[in-house]
Amino acid sequence: MKINKISTQIFLAVLSGILLAASFPPLPLPILAFVGLVPLLTTLFYFEKTKISKYLLVYLTFFVYHAGTLWWISSWSEKTDTFLLLAGLALDIFHPFFFFVPFIIYFMINKRLNKILSLYLFPAIYLIYEWAFGLGDMGFTWMALGNTQMLNIHWIQFIDITGIWGASALILFTNVFITHLLILYAQSERMRFLKFLMNNKTASWLLIGISIIIFAPYFYSLSIIQKYDYKNMLKKNKLINVAVVQPNINPWDKWESDTYQQYNLLLHLSDSIMQYDNSIDLLVFPETALPLLSYDFNTMKDVSLIKNWCKVRNAAILTGLPEFEFLTKSNNYPPFAKKWPNDTNLRYYAYNSSILIPPDSTNFSVYRKSRLTPFAEYVPYQDVLPVLLKWINWGVGISNWNKGQGPQTMTYNRNDNIVNVGNIICIESIYPDYVAKLTKKGANLLTVITNDGWYDYTIGPRQHYYIAVTRAIENRRFLARAANTGVSGFISPYGVSLQELPQYQQASTNMMLPLIEEQTIYTKYGDWIIYVGLSYFIILLLIAIIQK
Numbered sequence: 417m418k419i420n421k422i423s424t425q426i427f428l429a430v431l432s433g434i435l436l437a438a439s440f441p442p443l444p445l446p447i448l449a450f451v452g453l454v455p456l457l458t459t460l461f462y463f464e465k466t467k468i469s470k471y472l473l474v475y476l477t478f479f480v481y482h483a484g485t486l487w488w489i490s491s492w493s494e495k496t497d498t499f500l501l502l503a504g505l506a507l508d509i510f511h512p513f514f515f516f517v518p519f520i521i522y523f524m525i526n527k528r529l530n531k532i533l534s535l536y537l538f539p540a541i542y543l544i545y546e547w548a549f550g551l552g553d554m555g556f557t558w559m560a561l562g563n564t565q566m567l568n569i570h571w572i573q574f575i576d577i578t579g580i581w582g583a584s585a586l587i588l589f590t591n592v593f594i595t596h597l598l599i600l601y602a603q604s605e606r607m608r609f610l611k612f613l614m615n616n617k618t619a620s621w622l623l624i625g626i627s628i629i630i631f632a633p634y635f636y637s638l639s640i641i642q643k644y645d646y647k648n649m650l651k652k653n654k655l656i657n658v659a660v661v662q663p664n665i666n667p668w669d670k671w672e673s674d675t676y677q678q679y680n681l682l683l684h685l686s687d688s689i690m691q692y693d694n695s696i697d698l699l700v701f702p703e704t705a706l707p708l709l710s711y712d713f714n715t716m717k718d719v720s721l722i723k724n725w726c727k728v729r730n731a732a733i734l735t736g737l738p739e740f741e742f743l744t745k746s747n748n749y750p751p752f753a754k755k756w757p758n759d760t761n762l763r764y765y766a767y768n769s770s771i772l773i774p775p776d777s778t779n780f781s782v783y784r785k786s787r788l789t790p791f792a793e794y795v796p797y798q799d800v801l802p803v804l805l806k807w808i809n810w811g812v813g814i815s816n817w818n819k820g821q822g823p824q825t826m827t828y829n830r831n832d833n834i835v836n837v838g839n840i841i842c843i844e845s846i847y848p849d850y851v852a853k854l855t856k857k858g859a860n861l862l863t864v865i866t867n868d869g870w871y872d873y874t875i876g877p878r879q880h881y882y883i884a885v886t887r888a889i890e891n892r893r894f895l896a897r898a899a900n901t902g903v904s905g906f907i908s909p910y911g912v913s914l915q916e917l918p919q920y921q922q923a924s925t926n927m928m929l930p931l932i933e934e935q936t937i938y939t940k941y942g943d944w945i946i947y948v949g950l951s952y953f954i955i956l957l958l959i960a961i962i963q964k
Contacts, residue, residue: 428455429473433480439564440485441882449564453591478512488874495668518545533960539588540953553796561587566882569911573637576936578945644910653930659699660898661924667869689924700898701735703867715740726775739769765818774828784820785841823854842866855891860931862895869901885911894929
């Protein structure tokens with residue numbers, strides 16, 4: 417079989433992009449990911465030199481995939497900041513180029529070795545690159561193939577062993593198995609497909625492999641579904657009563673609005689929920705819920721104003737805030753240190769932080785966000801290229817945050833229960849290894865605080881909520897999520913959304929959540945599946961070289 421018509425090649429490349437985009441939540445079509453790469457891999461397998469480049473075909477696939485999935489990043493709302501609009505468009509146009517890397521390696525191997533063996537090396541190549549792409553300042557794992565299965569929770573339960581990368585691996589191998597099956601069928605005598613399967617042993621084994629990948633995870637799900645049933649866990653674990661507060665404040669006006677009005681709104685919503693249940697232990701406010709409450713609060717952590725409320729209500733508050741750290745006066749400040757508005761001789765660092773204020777002690781915990789959103793919150797590699805700071809700056813809120821010191825739990829004692837909160841700020845939830853390290857440090861409850869209000873009435877906030885589902889499953893923790901405009905709610909260790917607040921409404925709700933201490937295989941050992949993939953790649957590559 418030959419696929420040398422340019423129109424056919426373009427159609428197959430675009431079809432792959434459409435299938436991948438359609439498999440991504442919130443569309444309920446995760447099964448499409450298992451065939452999403454088949455059209456592209458098929459046309460690349462039969463690719464012969466024509467007027468079109470095979471790299472253009474790869475670009476078309478990933479451009480359609482990215483644009484169809486991440487179009488909402490440009491916001492497209494009335495008050496959209498120009499930088500955000502351009503950043504979203506740039507991501508759609510330029511981000512697909514990053515995915516040339518695994519295909520460059522694949523093409524190099526395919527040119528020198530057996531084409532079928534090269535095809536079977538592709539899953540390892542892509543998987544290792546997909547994982548590596550999540551590392552460093554430019555890391556962005558939103559588009560990981562495993563994330564297409566966020567709604568397929570009965571299939572995805574095994575990620576408590578492998579992490580989301582295990583799901584990506586099975587999707588990649590299924591695509592390769594189906595591609596190989598089509599290649600074999602095209603090389604047959606065009607007999608009926610069932611007869612072809614009966615007469616071709618390789619095809620039969622491929623079909624068995626596909627069936628195992630599709631159905632075996634459901635048996636694993638059946639074996640653990642009772643263990644992580646919410647009602648059962650209420651009986652077996654220590655409990656904490658958690659409330660999430662959703663203020664629904666327009667993010668474009670947030671930094672210019674009266675901070676005390678925002679503060680009073682948050683407390684009003686908290687009082688409202690506590691009128692129904694005064695046994696609430698912890699209230700969770702969104703990211704930067706208190707923008708600039710006071711000089712003492714944001715710099716010296718003078719929490720007396722909030723602490724008084726916590727003491728009277730006998731409840732703790734976890735809230736996001738911008739935190740300022742003044743630098744010692746010097747003639748040689750770091751180029752990314754900011755000037756204090758009231759004294760240009762002073763320099764400071766700004767952190768996107770969270771603070772947990774308990775009701776019964778002077779101790780409080782502070783966590784500084786460590787995985788920052790590239791370009792929106794932080795200019796990648798600004799330490800190396802500080803000149804970039806002059807060219808790139810988001811004009812909304814406080815951009816160019818400084819990095820925290822990595823995953824840190826926030827601890828307080830509640831009714832003789834030690835509550836170790838693993839607080840995740842916004843985009844940190846897309847990094848599996850980061851959340852696993854946080855859990856490994858002792859977090860027995862996960863919280864996500866975020867502000868997705870920039871993406872009004874798009875699919876972005878819903879996608880971000882579903883990503884938290886995978887973190888809850890990987891680490892088997894209950895997760896409370898507070899978002900400025902939504903989606904706010906509670907997620908079980910099985911990945912079930914137990915309760916959600918309606919988006920774009922001022923609201924609060926609470927739920928009794930079990931505290932879990934046991935650690936999953938993924939929590940303990942992290943991304944071990946990547947080392948397996950690397951070993952598979954080396955072994956198969958050696959076999960291919962020896963055979964040649």
